[in-house]
Amino acid sequence: MNLSLSLLIMLLLAFPLLGIGVLALYERFRSSYRPLKEREHVHFCSGCEHVYSVSNRRPMNQCPRCGKLNDVLIVNNQSQF
Structure with a gap:
């Protein structure tokens, strides 16, 4: 199998960039x-x-x-003031 130098460089750059892109999307979601x-x-x-x-x-x-000031309702001990 013959790989040209330009194809080898493209593959060496494409795979890490693809991995970084996938990780960035995962972190964003x-x-x-x-x-x-x-x-x-x-x-x-x-x-x-x-x-x-x-x-x-x-x-x-x-x-x-009605505009009355109220406090936070504590639901399942999760909410805080």
């Missing part, structure tokens, strides 16, 4: 998936009894219905 309980806090309004969730990134804890 793995790091972007987080369950809902890690991305959002669940709130229970003591005024109107409305249950709603708010993203961890938003510092809002007001009820969207």
